[in-house]
Amino acid sequence: MSLLLAPWIRLALLAVLLAAAGACALLYEPQRLLTEGLPPGLPKGAAALVFAAAYGVGTAALVPRPLLNLAAGALFGAPLGLAAAVAGSVLGAGISFGLGRALGRDALRPLLRGRWLLAADDQLARHGFRSMLAVRVFPGLPFAVANYCAAISRCGWLPFLTATAIGVVPNTAAYVVAGSSASSPGSPAFLASFGFIAVSAVAAAVVGWRKRHRLAPAKTAGEPEPLHLHPPVVGAASHGP
Numbered sequence: 001m002s003l004l005l006a007p008w009i010r011l012a013l014l015a016v017l018l019a020a021a022g023a024c025a026l027l028y029e030p031q032r033l034l035t036e037g038l039p040p041g042l043p044k045g046a047a048a049l050v051f052a053a054a055y056g057v058g059t060a061a062l063v064p065r066p067l068l069n070l071a072a073g074a075l076f077g078a079p080l081g082l083a084a085a086v087a088g089s090v091l092g093a094g095i096s097f098g099l100g101r102a103l104g105r106d107a108l109r110p111l112l113r114g115r116w117l118l119a120a121d122d123q124l125a126r127h128g129f130r131s132m133l134a135v136r137v138f139p140g141l142p143f144a145v146a147n148y149c150a151a152i153s154r155c156g157w158l159p160f161l162t163a164t165a166i167g168v169v170p171n172t173a174a175y176v177v178a179g180s181s182a183s184s185p186g187s188p189a190f191l192a193s194f195g196f197i198a199v200s201a202v203a204a205a206v207v208g209w210r211k212r213h214r215l216a217p218a219k220t221a222g223e224p225e226p227l228h229l230h231p232p233v234v235g236a237a238s239h240g241p
Helices: 007-028 030-036 044-060 065-076 078-111 115-126 128-137 143-152 157-167 169-180 188-210
Strands: none
Touching: 007 044, 007 078, 044 065, 044 078, 044 143, 065 078, 065 169, 078 143, 078 157, 078 169, 115 128, 128 143, 128 157, 128 169, 157 169, 169 188
């Protein structure tokens, strides 16, 4: 029993689960929702709930969120599609966070030895909500990767899920609106949504570049100052006889 609870055994189980989920995603091709639509006869409200559940499982299985967001807009329109996509995002984040914390954290936390990794872990521990909100609002790190990385950190459940629920709304809304207006790609709604996606991507790169120094760990007390060696000054005066 103790062998089954060993950290590296649980990490291997997580890897197997993710590989199996990814294989199922490739086999069942969730992108077919964009072309085939929902099963006939299913009420729209119930279909949105089913979609949100499938969305959550899909994101935990590393299915790209932009594809699911476009499908939400195409299937349900902007208001209901946004609600289903945000609910699915929070569900998927919770599944990933729980799996990562239960199966991978104990094995991977001892590997957090680099300066940048330790600084990121400290930032998530002290400012979990603010840090996760920035990750969600300015997308750069893939959604599933951010979920599993946060699970390894000391970030708490409440700030993680709250920041996710709030932070995914702007970018998700842009994709959902794009999906709902995909039949008229020249419409103002479609152009505005893709313009927002492009601007948010550029903003994420700029913010990440300008704020990268915040992840640098502070110098501890008593740490010696670096030595600055200066080249010798050569005078012009002659020292000969």
